[in-house]
Amino acid sequence: MNKQSELKKMNYLTLRNIKLYFKDKMTFLVSxxxxxxxxxxxxxFLNSTYEDSILSIIQDFDLDQSLIDAFTGGxxxxxxxxxxxxxxxxxSGMMVIDKIxxxxxxxxxxxxxxxxxxxxxxxxxxxxxxIITFVLLIIGLIYLACVxxxxxxxxxxxxxxxxxxxxxxxxILANIIWTFTHSQGVVSGVCTLVSALYGFIxxxxxxxxxxxxxxxxxxxxxxxxxxTVLFRQGFLNSVLNRMxxxxxxxxxxxxxxxxxxxxxxxxxDVSTLALILVISISTIVLLGVFLLINGLKxxxxxx
Amino acid sequence: xxxxxxxxxxxxxxGNTKAVDDISFSVEEGGLFAxxxxxxxxxxxxxxxxxxxxxxxxxxCFVNGFSLDEIDxxxxxxxxxxxxxxxxxxxxxxxxxxYRAMLYGMDKKExxxxxxxxxxxxxxGQVLKKPLDKLSGGQKRKVDxxxxxxxKPSILILDEPTTGLDPKTRKLVWNMINQLxxxxxxxxxxxxxxxxxxxxxxxxxxxDGGKIVAEGSPLSLKNRYANDYIKAYSYDNSIFEILDKAxxxxxxxxxxLEILFKSTDEAKNFxxxxxxxxxxxxxxxxxxDDVFLSxxxxxxxxxx
Numbered sequence: 001m002n003k004q005s006e007l008k009k010m011n012y013l014t015l016r017n018i019k020l021y022f023k024d025k026m027t028f029l030v031s032x033x034x035x036x037x038x039x040x041x042x043x044x045f046l047n048s049t050y051e052d053s054i055l056s057i058i059q060d061f062d063l064d065q066s067l068i069d070a071f072t073g074g075x076x077x078x079x080x081x082x083x084x085x086x087x088x089x090x091x092s093g094m095m096v097i098d099k100i101x102x103x104x105x106x107x108x109x110x111x112x113x114x115x116x117x118x119x120x121x122x123x124x125x126x127x128x129x130x131i132i133t134f135v136l137l138i139i140g141l142i143y144l145a146c147v148x149x150x151x152x153x154x155x156x157x158x159x160x161x162x163x164x165x166x167x168x169x170x171x172i173l174a175n176i177i178w179t180f181t182h183s184q185g186v187v188s189g190v191c192t193l194v195s196a197l198y199g200f201i202x203x204x205x206x207x208x209x210x211x212x213x214x215x216x217x218x219x220x221x222x223x224x225x226x227x228t229v230l231f232r233q234g235f236l237n238s239v240l241n242r243m244x245x246x247x248x249x250x251x252x253x254x255x256x257x258x259x260x261x262x263x264x265x266x267x268x269d270v271s272t273l274a275l276i277l278v279i280s281i282s283t284i285v286l287l288g289v290f291l292l293i294n295g296l297k298x299x300x301x302x303x
Numbered sequence: 304x305x306x307x308x309x310x311x312x313x314x315x316x317x318g319n320t321k322a323v324d325d326i327s328f329s330v331e332e333g334g335l336f337a338x339x340x341x342x343x344x345x346x347x348x349x350x351x352x353x354x355x356x357x358x359x360x361x362x363x364c365f366v367n368g369f370s371l372d373e374i375d376x377x378x379x380x381x382x383x384x385x386x387x388x389x390x391x392x393x394x395x396x397x398x399x400x401x402y403r404a405m406l407y408g409m410d411k412k413e414x415x416x417x418x419x420x421x422x423x424x425x426x427x428g429q430v431l432k433k434p435l436d437k438l439s440g441g442q443k444r445k446v447d448x449x450x451x452x453x454x455k456p457s458i459l460i461l462d463e464p465t466t467g468l469d470p471k472t473r474k475l476v477w478n479m480i481n482q483l484x485x486x487x488x489x490x491x492x493x494x495x496x497x498x499x500x501x502x503x504x505x506x507x508x509x510x511d512g513g514k515i516v517a518e519g520s521p522l523s524l525k526n527r528y529a530n531d532y533i534k535a536y537s538y539d540n541s542i543f544e545i546l547d548k549a550x551x552x553x554x555x556x557x558x559x560l561e562i563l564f565k566s567t568d569e570a571k572n573f574x575x576x577x578x579x580x581x582x583x584x585x586x587x588x589x590x591x592d593d594v595f596l597s598x599x600x601x602x603x604x605x606x607x
């Protein structure tokens with residue numbers, strides 16, 4: 001009965017957080033427009049670069065242009081989605097806004113468990129991130145439908161799983177940081193830092209094998225990299241399969257490795273299942289850390 | 304009567320500042336208890352400790368017999384109105400109240416029934432759909448009070464509740480609180496700058512620099528710490544000779560003469576003795592302002 005009641009409270013708090021987030025239309029629009037701008041910049045400036053890279057690999061082989069467009073488009077969209085799941089999660093939380101507005105005091109004097117309140121922030125944050133990332137996915141799929149669409153149902157499921165798990169990972173990570181944050185300045189600083197840095201260290205903005213050896217080892221230790229590769233596989237597996245009809249296997253392997261559709265961990269190939277396990281286990285560990293921190297942290301304000 | 308709130312040797316320091324310095328008091332069930340002091344005296348800190356918002360350094364607090372360590376058992380029985388609104392400014396009044404009510408395990412019907420009572424009593428029907436930040440100060444305060452009372456708590460804590468309210472709304476709020484006190488035996492713990500609010504309390508604690516400097520009913524405090532006055536509107540001028548000879552303190556105004564006495568008895572005896580010199584008089588008891596000034600040496604009005 002008690003658990004049911006806390007669950008009900010969590011539902012209402014989550015609804016309240018979501019409603020508040022979407023009340024501020026500017027925040028929502030900025031959250032949506034930022035990845036869209038990134039996407040437009042990618043298509044405008046990097047599309048031809050990656051197209052040239054593929055052409056330099058396949059050399060004299062005659063490959064259908066729609067396959068090349070689908071590959072570059074898929075690669076760019078996987079990059080945008082891999083980063084957006086994290087950056088949107090960081091920039092759409094309500095926890096610190098409540099602290100700044102001193103609304104958290106009202107929840108402190110209400111009979112609601114701190115863990116219930118904190119989880120409601122995570123759930124609302126996750127929902128807001130889903131809304132924006134799924135809108136991005138729809139835009140991406142429409143774009144690919146125009147230039148060359150090869151995504152199968154299984155690929156689609158992999159992409160959806162990637163969005164869910166990466167958004168969850170980003171949301172929990174953000175809320176761990178927000179637990180210790182009380183000012184808008186810190187939020188803005190962290191958001192800017194994450195937006196600027198994350199795309200590089202998760203291998204989204206540039207292929208991992210173009211990085212230095214040390215950096216390659218470093219990014220292979222970060223769970224975000226595995227999420228990025230998962231998105232690459234979702235968007236590009238079927239395109240590569242179709243390319244296989246024209247290109248030799250060695251060339252396909254070269255493209256897959258060169259564009260992070262395949263990943264290796266200190267020389268060992270990482271399977272799709274391993275990618276899923278790494279990002280899933282990392283998310284579960286983060287959730288444990290989040291619950292532990294909130295369980296240990298006192299209910300009272302320090303200032 | 305049973306004590307619903309008991310505070311024993313409570314201490315809270317912020318660095319070198321002794322915000323609350325070893326205070327003890329208790330609040331009786333169904334009573335109206337006023338906490339009087341200047342800004343920074345320690346009133347809000349005490350209240351914030353009592354509801355679990357701030358951590359105490361030492362001492363004990365009990366609410367309905369539960370220690371602060373069992374705050375989960377305390378919170379359902381408390382409603383609190385903070386100095387400034389802690390509701391969601393972007394949400395409508397209805398949504399604000401609904402989401403808060405659900406935290407007390409209310410279902411929709413119970414919430415609607417309770418809300419109906421306050422819509423009638425505080426006339427908030429027209430603002431229910433408006434966002435909180437579109438309301439006037441008085442309307443916002445009413446909503447804060449409804450939020451505090453919606454779950455029918457047995458203890459209502461009011462931290463400067465009527466500051467900024469117009470006299471009409473202030474009266475409306477107090478009428479409702481008084482009615483609830485009569486019908487539900489609601490205990491009210493109040494911090495205030497307003498003397499008229501402190502004067503109607505059953506018990507008053509005066510706090511200064513984090514310490515309790517006086518405690519008692521308004522009448523007993525006035526008797527102990529405030530002087531009485533005879534205000535004479537029509538009198539024989541020979542009275543001045545008597546006052547000067549006896550070195551009695553007095554103040555002559557254009558319309559009246561005010562003579563200061565240490566007690567009501569002293570004033571009464573003086574009147575009996577010099578009955579023939581006065582035609583139109585009144586004996587005025589000292590105010591809570593006088594009590595506060597006498598105890599702390601500070602003017603409470605300056606701080607309002």
